[in-house]
Structure formats: structure tokens, C-alpha cells
Amino acid sequence: MKLETQLAKLAELGLVLNLGITIDDLLYSLDRQSFEDEPFECLLFSLGIEVEREPWGRRICNSVWNFDTECIVSTGDYVEIVRNLCGLTGEPDYLTDIVDYINIEGGECWLEYNIGDKRQHWTIEPNDDWADMMAIAYVMEDLQRDGKQFYTKDNGQAMILFYLDRETAVKLGDLCDEDLEPVIPA
Template identity: 55%
Template sequence: MKLETQLERLVKLGLAIDPDITIEDILSVVERSALERDPFKLLLYAFGAESVRAPLGRRICNRVWNLDPEGIETTGDYANIARQLCLLSGNPDWLTEIVDYIDVEADEWWLEYTIAEQRRHYTVALDRDWVDMLMLSDVMEDIQRDSYLFYLLEHEQVMILLYLDRVTADRLGDLCDEDLEPVVPT
């Protein structure tokens, strides 16, 4: 399926590339032939990435984010995950005063933030450099609201995360020929 057709169908579901992004930015992440051979899922992977074209650091689509679950290495990694989840939800300031601490030598890992004037503290389970899925679920649960949930598509070692309502998740699952299940069911 042509890339442009896929983009049109995703726009109908409310998933569009950000205004400063072009098709060339998408093609800097995944080749056109691969995107057209394996429609939608690879495009969603590209949506969740950052453009590798200048200026760097631009997300392709702020409604999709690729999380490498084996990417926890240093202080700031869990705080970044919490910020990315807020951005994905469309409310970057939902969690405030986000801080974390990672000391592998001392076996001390934690994440803290404030939500609705309440301070949350999560002790993170150490599993080498893998993200603590229980803690991730707790943070997602704090962010989810208004019948929107975090959904997951897996692509190789990457978790493609989306923040959608159930109807949109079902329609997107049909396009991807894969059931999208919420990361944290309600």
C-alpha cells in the first residue's frame, strides 16, 4: 500500500505527522519499500521515532512513541519516560517535579513526581537495564483519563506506545491486522 494512502488513513484516526515533519523525515527512519510492503505497523514505528534529519530531536508524531525497554542506564532515564508518556497523552504537564535516581552499584532505583498535588514515589525493581514494567504500568495508570488508555504494539525490541480511546485502538488494530490491548486495563 502506498505510503501516502497509509498516511491518509492514519489521519482519519487522528494520527498525523507533526506540522514541521515531511515524508522525507519518515523515510529517514524507514525506507519507502519497507513501509509499503508492511503497511501501518512500520509507519507507526516511524511515527514513534525522531527524525534523523536536521534539525534533530523532532518527533515524527507526538501521538506515538517508541520505548526501548532495554534502555535504562542512568539517572534521568525513568524521568524521561514519565515526561514522554505525558507528552504522548497530550498533557505534558500532567506530572510535575519529576525526578529519578539510578545507582546500579548501590542497587537503588526510584522515580518520584507530583500529580494533583500528591507526591508519588516508586521504588524501581532492578533488572539489569530493562524497564520495570510494574512501575511503568503505575505511571501510565496515573496519566490515563477520559476513556483514553496506553496501547502497545511490539516491533522487534521496541514498544510502540499510543494513547487512544478504545474505538480508535480497534480501528488501528484492524489496519495493522493485530489486536491492540491496553498496557494497563481499567
Template identity: 50%
Template sequence: MTLEQQLEKLAKLGLTLNEGVTIDDLLYSFDREDYEKKPFDLILSMLGSCVQREPWGRLISDRVWSFDTECIYQTGDYARIVKKLCSLANKPDLINGLKDFVDIEEREAWLKYRINGKHYGWTIYVNDDWADTLTLSYVMDRIESDGFHFYYKDSGQAMILFYLHEIAAFQINQLSGNILQRIT
């Protein structure tokens, strides 16, 4: 299956390239054969990346995020992650009163926020600079609604995150040989 055919099928399922991102941008990072030898594997990973040439800082798709889980250094890091999860779900204003605290040396961290007036608070497990993905899964669970869920594609220390309707995720898994896993 050609790269163009893969992108066309993914676009029908809600995963599109951002405006201004082209096939040439994708081919700058990898050869066409790399995308086409195992359809959907590489392109699903690349959708969560930035274009690797000028102009710098362009996300390939706002619908996918390559989340490097070795990213916790200070207070504000969990708040940044939660904001990105809300953005990925196209719900930037869902969470209010977002606060976190991180002290890696003292092995203390917490996260607090409100959704629709209801308060949530979590004590975060500290493991050096690794994100507590269990606590983040609780946050994701509160963001999910209307048949949309968070899914991931394993990528070593990173995970490629998607916020998709369950039907779209099922169809992507049919196309890709079950690459996506639901976060539970």
C-alpha cells in the same frame, strides 16, 4: 494500500506527521514498497522515530514514542521517562514533585510524584540498565483518562508507545491486524 492512504487514515485517528515532516523524509529511511507490502506495520513504527536526515533531531510524530527500554543509567532517567509519557498524553503539567533515584550497582531505585495533590511512590525493580516497565505501567495508569489509554507495538527491546482513545486504537487494530496492545 499506498503510504499516502495509510497516513490519511492514521491522521483521521489522531496520528499525524509533525509540521515540516514529509513523505520524502519517510522514504529516505525505507522504500515505498516496505511501507506498502504490510500496510500500517512499518509506518506505525516509524511514527515513533526521528527523521534520519538533516536537519537532525526532528521527531516524525509527537503522538508516538519509540521507547528503548534499555535506558536506565542514573538518577533522573525515570523522571525523564515520566515527563515523556506526560508529553505523549499531551498533559505536560499533570505530574508535580517528580523525583527519582537510581543506583544500579546497589540495586536501589525509587520514583515519587504527585497528581492532583495525591502522592505516589514506587520502589523500582533494578535489572541492570533495563527500565522497570511494571512500575511505568502504574504511572501510565495514573495518566490515563477519558477513554484514552497507552498502547504499544512490540519492537524487540523497544516498544512503540501510543496514547490513543480506545475507539481510535480499535480502528487502528482493525486496519493493522491487531498490531497495538493495551498496556495494563
């Protein structure tokens, strides 16, 4: 399936390239055949990352995030995770005053943020450089609203995350011949 056709089908589901991102940005990292031999597989992965050339720091699609769960090294790493999750919901400032503390060797890790007028505090279970998925699930629960939830498509040690309503998740799963799983079952 042509790359342009795949992009058009995803656009019907609300998954579009960010402003200023082009097919050339996708083709910088992978050749066209990689995208077209396995429709949606490489494309969904690519939508969830940053453009791999200058200018740096440009997300390809704000509606998809390729979350590598082996990413915890120091204080600030959970703050970045929470910011990415908020970005997926379309409300990057939904959670505010996000702070974390990571001391893996000392066994002390935590995450805090405000949700409305409430201060949320989560103790994080240190596990080398792996994210604590229970703590991440708590954050996701705080973010889920309006009939949408976080869905995942497996990507080895990583996961491709989406924030969708159930109907859109089913349609996306049909496109890629794989059921998307809700991160937090309803």
C-alpha cells in the same frame, strides 16, 4: 498500499505527522518500498521515533512512541520515560517535579513526581538496563483518564505505545491486522 494512503488512514484516527515533518523525513530512514510492502508496520514504528537527520530532536508524531525498554543507564532515564508518556497524553505537564535516582549496582532506584497536589513515590526494581515495567504501569495508571488508556503494539524488545480510547484502538488494530493490547487491562 501507498505511503500517502497509509498516512491519510492514520490521520482519520488522529495520528498525524507533527508540524514541519514531511514524507521526505520518513523516506530519509527507509525507502518507500519498505513502507508500502508491509502497510502500517514500518510506518507505525517510524511515527514513534525522532527524525534521523538534522535538526535533531524532532519527534515525527506526538501520538506514538517507540519505547525501547532496554534504556536504563543513569539518573534521569525514568524522568525521560515519564515525559514521553505525558507527551502521549497531550498534556506534557500533567505530572510535575519529576525526579528519579538510579543506582543499579547499589540496588537503589526510585521515581517521584507530583500529580496535582499529591507527591507520588515509586521504588524501582533494578534489572540491569531494563525498565521496570511495573513502575511504568503505575505511572500510566496515574496518567489514564477521560476514557483513554495506553495501548501497545509489539516491536521486539521495544513496544510502540499509543494513548487512545477503545474505539480508536480497535480501528487502528484493524488497519494493521493486529489487536492492540492495553498496557493495563481494564
